Amino acid sequence: EPILFDVIFKGKFNDGRVVLPYTLTYCIWFGLTLAAQNYLLCAERGRWGSLALLVGLAVNIVLNVMLLPRYGLLGAVWATTVANLVALTLMFLFNHALGFRLEWATTVVMLAPGLLCFGERWSAWVLLAVVCAIAVLAPTTRWIFNADEKQLLGEALGRYGDKLRALGRRDS
Numbered sequence: 574e575p576i577l578f579d580v581i582f583k584g585k586f587n588d589g590r591v592v593l594p595y596t597l598t599y600c601i602w603f604g605l606t607l608a609a610q611n612y613l614l615c616a617e618r619g620r621w622g623s624l625a626l627l628v629g630l631a632v633n634i635v636l637n638v639m640l641l642p643r644y645g646l647l648g649a650v651w652a653t654t655v656a657n658l659v660a661l662t663l664m665f666l667f668n669h670a671l672g673f674r675l676e677w678a679t680t681v682v683m684l685a686p687g688l689l690c691f692g693e694r695w696s697a698w699v700l701l702a703v704v705c706a707i708a709v710l711a712p713t714t715r716w717i718f719n720a721d722e723k724q725l726l727g728e729a730l731g732r733y734g735d736k737l738r739a740l741g742r743r744d745s
Contacts, residue, residue, distance in 0.1 A: 592650040594689040599650070601686040602657040609664040612673055621667040629660025654690065678717040681707070 582589070606629075610622040633656035640648030661683065665675055685707060688700050711717040718726065 595650040595654045598686045598689045599654040599657040606661045612668045616671045625663035629656045632656040632659045
């Protein structure tokens, strides 16, 4: 972050430094919301997905009315972050109503981007420890991936490794 804002931007966008963690969080959550919406679309319940997005928009508007006058840009970004979490939560609740089984690990991974919002309050080392814990638990336990998912992930990573080795041989 200091390199981006202090060196590259030369201190021009200091407001960006404050809102960056929240912006990254809501962008990730919005991407997950759209991915979760695919389940509803495949189940031919696209209106439910639209409802989740509409509720998220309404939450965003209400929170902006409350937070924008007092906190300015930061309030607007907070409002959007919360609204995206609401839409994502609704999307998964609707999916669950149609038979989607939301596992504990999916919930942990889904909420993990929210840790970015605590960057100023928590030490970067604490956040790094949480991310490392997730990275260690993913391949070594069944909390995040079951055996079949680990096998599929290993096969996919193996294919990428093969491609990288082929590129390395071609460049030599």
